[in-house]
Amino acid sequence: MKVAWAGSRHAVEVADRMACLVASDPVFRKDTRTMLSRKELFKDTLKKAAHAWKRTVELHLTEEEANLLRLYIDQPGYVDLHWVMFVPAIKGQGTEEQQKKWLTMAYKFQIIGTYAQTELGHGSNVQGLETTATFDPSTDEFIMHSPTLTSSKWWPGGLGKTSTHAVVYARLITEGKDYGIHGFIMQLRSLDDHSPLPGITIGDIGGKFGSGAYNSMDNGVMRLDHVRIPRDQMLMRLAQVTREGKYVHSDVPKQLLYGTMVYVRQTIVADASRALSRAVCIAVRYGAIRKQFGSKAGGPETQVLNYKTQQSRLFPFLASAYAFRFVGQWLKWLYTDVTQKLESKDFSTLPEAHACTAGLKSVTTSATADAIEECQKLCGGHGYLNSSGLPELFAVNLPACTYEGDNVVLLLQVARFLMKTVSQVASGKQPVGTTAYMGNIQHLMQCKSVVNTVEDWLNPAAIKEVFEARALRMAVNCAQNISKAPSQEEGFSELSPDLVEAAVAHVQLIIVTKFIEKLQEDILGHGVKEQLQKLCGIYALHLIHNERLGKLYAQVRPNAVALVDAFDYTDHYLGSALGRYDGDVYSALYKEAWKDPLNETVVPDGYQEHLRPLLKQQLKLSRL
Ligand SMILES: CCCCCCCC(=O)SCCNC(=O)CCNC(=O)[C@H](O)C(C)(C)COP(=O)(O)OP(=O)(O)OC[C@H]1O[C@@H](n2cnc3c(N)ncnc32)[C@H](O)[C@@H]1OP(=O)(O)O
Numbered sequence: 001m002k003v004a005w006a007g008s009r010h011a012v013e014v015a016d017r018m019a020c021l022v023a024s025d026p027v028f029r030k031d032t033r034t035m036l037s038r039k040e041l042f043k044d045t046l047k048k049a050a051h052a053w054k055r056t057v058e059l060h061l062t063e064e065e066a067n068l069l070r071l072y073i074d075q076p077g078y079v080d081l082h083w084v085m086f087v088p089a090i091k092g093q094g095t096e097e098q099q100k101k102w103l104t105m106a107y108k109f110q111i112i113g114t115y116a117q118t119e120l121g122h123g124s125n126v127q128g129l130e131t132t133a134t135f136d137p138s139t140d141e142f143i144m145h146s147p148t149l150t151s152s153k154w155w156p157g158g159l160g161k162t163s164t165h166a167v168v169y170a171r172l173i174t175e176g177k178d179y180g181i182h183g184f185i186m187q188l189r190s191l192d193d194h195s196p197l198p199g200i201t202i203g204d205i206g207g208k209f210g211s212g213a214y215n216s217m218d219n220g221v222m223r224l225d226h227v228r229i230p231r232d233q234m235l236m237r238l239a240q241v242t243r244e245g246k247y248v249h250s251d252v253p254k255q256l257l258y259g260t261m262v263y264v265r266q267t268i269v270a271d272a273s274r275a276l277s278r279a280v281c282i283a284v285r286y287g288a289i290r291k292q293f294g295s296k297a298g299g300p301e302t303q304v305l306n307y308k309t310q311q312s313r314l315f316p317f318l319a320s321a322y323a324f325r326f327v328g329q330w331l332k333w334l335y336t337d338v339t340q341k342l343e344s345k346d347f348s349t350l351p352e353a354h355a356c357t358a359g360l361k362s363v364t365t366s367a368t369a370d371a372i373e374e375c376q377k378l379c380g381g382h383g384y385l386n387s388s389g390l391p392e393l394f395a396v397n398l399p400a401c402t403y404e405g406d407n408v409v410l411l412l413q414v415a416r417f418l419m420k421t422v423s424q425v426a427s428g429k430q431p432v433g434t435t436a437y438m439g440n441i442q443h444l445m446q447c448k449s450v451v452n453t454v455e456d457w458l459n460p461a462a463i464k465e466v467f468e469a470r471a472l473r474m475a476v477n478c479a480q481n482i483s484k485a486p487s488q489e490e491g492f493s494e495l496s497p498d499l500v501e502a503a504v505a506h507v508q509l510i511i512v513t514k515f516i517e518k519l520q521e522d523i524l525g526h527g528v529k530e531q532l533q534k535l536c537g538i539y540a541l542h543l544i545h546n547e548r549l550g551k552l553y554a555q556v557r558p559n560a561v562a563l564v565d566a567f568d569y570t571d572h573y574l575g576s577a578l579g580r581y582d583g584d585v586y587s588a589l590y591k592e593a594w595k596d597p598l599n600e601t602v603v604p605d606g607y608q609e610h611l612r613p614l615l616k617q618q619l620k621l622s623r624l
């Protein structure tokens with residue numbers, strides 16, 4: 001099952017090696033992270049990132065190994081934005097020459113970059129960004145400026161205290177004309193003493209939800225006061241400005257400006273499946289250890305994982321973890337395929353890539369955030385402790401519903417793609433890719449329920465057709481109602497809640513389809529395919545509230561712990577007293593409690609000043 005989860009034996013081997021490397025290095029300890037002040041935590045993050053770089057160089061780690069090292073350190077920081085956004089933005093929007101110059105320095109960590117797009121006043125609406133980049137032909141420079149308070153760059157990770165450079169998104173103005181948003185490389189801080197360069201006001205935007213990780217990240221604010229940069233620091237793969245100041249658009253779609261976001265969204269789907277699997281691993285293992293209430297005859301208490309209510313709340317998340325893992329593996333292939341096509345100027349699958357990455361990022365992160373919160377409740381009171389690992393896991397993964405695109409805004413992008421497809425089908429064009437099912441419109445719009453017997457519900461072809469019919473009918477229904485509106489735009493706005501639901505149904509069809517396709521592959525291990533078939537059934541049927549589920553839960557229960565052990569997480573990475581591999585929960589909870597700084601003294605700070613006088617005074621009063 002480990003291989004099915006990891007994707008290959010090689011993936012299992014590399015992951016094990018990197019996880020153990022991190023777990024065995026005291027610099028990477030994280031058990032006291034939630035007890036640190038924000039400044040201590042930030043400094044701890046700098047220390048870990050520097051040590052990780054040192055180990056990467058010493059051990060000659062490959063890019064794959066270095067990425068896994070960063071993943072198992074499990075502490076968001078500036079390195080995430082450097083590797084996940086700054087480097088890809090230059091790769092995707094820089095010319096060959098610009099890539100050579102800037103990536104050479106970035107790969108050697110001679111500069112630290114971030115992705116500065118969002119502003120105080122605009123995040124979702126990229127075309128509404130206000131920062132300006134005005135070309136000055138007299139000096140062959142762009143003047144970067146924050147004209148208003150709301151144009152302050154706000155949120156970029158690493159911007160606050162660490163990044164020395166950024167790709168800054170700004171309105172390009174030349175010859176008095178505004179050509180919209182483009183990317184520019186800016187140096188922000190001196191490479192000698194790290195002080196901000198002239199004209200740049202920069203800092204951290206303050207503490208964020210929850211304690212521990214993600215407060216380890218210095219999301220920053222930046223205001224620019226007429227900062228001059230050379231013309232060749234405009235990322236010029238998509239468009240150029242000539243020495244004379246002429247704007248020249250190249251022959252690639254302007255949407256490539258958004259290419260970095262497409263790349264990150266596909267990685268976020270894999271992140272979601274990992275975060276969800278961690279929460280499920282904790283809740284399943286703890287559910288097997290925790291016993292509450294027994295038989296009336298004074299028999300042994302019952303494992304809470306045996307309760308049907310616990311299974312009906314938890315097993316859909318177990319199934320979702322596997323479902324998101326497999327669709328994430330497919331999405332990575334789709335992204336690679338689109339990127340290769342772009343190299344040969346084939347832009348035909350760009351819309352599909354945008355719709356799939358936007359939709360899957362949205363659906364998987366929303367489901368994961370909800371599931372982590374529910375896993376906290378599934379662990380009772382102890383799930384609320386930081387030592388359970390669940391509050392921090394929730395705090396770190398909740399913002400994934402917002403960053404890299406607000407989930408509703410992204411689903412509306414998917415809806416826009418679906419409405420275009422429905423109208424193309426109506427005009428006789430055969431849809432391809434993930435909307436190919438819409439070409440089957442006659443059959444799917446009329447088909448009676450393809451599932452008649454209880455057994456049908458476990459027939460993958462039948463389940464797939466049910467999901468196709470559901471998605472198509474919701475999309476067609478929206479299209480018909482939009483067509484009755486005074487205008488397409490008004491109709492789209494009026495119908496937006498229904499369009500979001502139709503987009504979710506389409507994305508869930510993709511997830512179910514990819515799970516079914518995974519089961520058609522050769523899957524190693526005795527009985528593994530059967531277990532995955534049950535999980536596929538649970539994932540699909542829980543979305544449509546089918547009564548078959550109870551039986552499936554009972555069939556999965558005996559293997560539930562084995563199915564989470566297959567995630568192959570070290571206790572260090574899981575970071576949970578409840579999810580420990582050895583199940584020694586109670587002694588672990590007890591031991592963790594005493595690490596809290598509050599327990600450094602038996603009489604708490606503040607007793608002499610505030611508690612003793614109060615108690616003494618009340619005692620005196622009671623004797624009057
Ligand atoms: C480890 C992870 C760490 C991550 C840390 C977090 C980092 C961040 O958060 S970085 C900032 C992220 N910010 C965002 O995601 C902003 C979200 N907003 C957007 O992407 C855009 O504003 C968006 C798409 C909503 C609207 O864009 P806009 O330019 O107004 O275009 P819009 O009019 O809607 O669409 C124009 C066309 O472009 C297409 N398009 C839009 N986006 C894309 C894209 N990314 N790729 C391809 N095509 C696209 C649309 O489908 C549409 O096509 P058509 O005309 O054929 O229908």
Ligand SMILES: Cc1cc2nc3c(=O)[nH]c(=O)nc-3n(C[C@H](O)[C@H](O)[C@H](O)COP(=O)(O)OP(=O)(O)OC[C@H]3O[C@@H](n4cnc5c(N)ncnc54)[C@H](O)[C@@H]3O)c2cc1C
Pocket residue numbers: 081115116117118121122123124125154155156157219399402403404405406407408409412
């Ligand atoms: C932890 C974290 C890290 C981040 N890191 C970075 C970074 O490194 N670099 C960077 O550039 N940015 C970063 N961001 C910013 C992030 O990308 C934006 O917050 C995100 O894109 C959402 O935009 P917004 O904040 O403007 O939300 P808004 O769009 O203001 O959302 C507010 C509400 O309005 C709704 N809404 C907005 N538009 C519409 C519409 N057209 N139709 C219907 N509803 C709508 C949304 O659904 C939401 O409910 C980060 C954010 C967070 C939380």
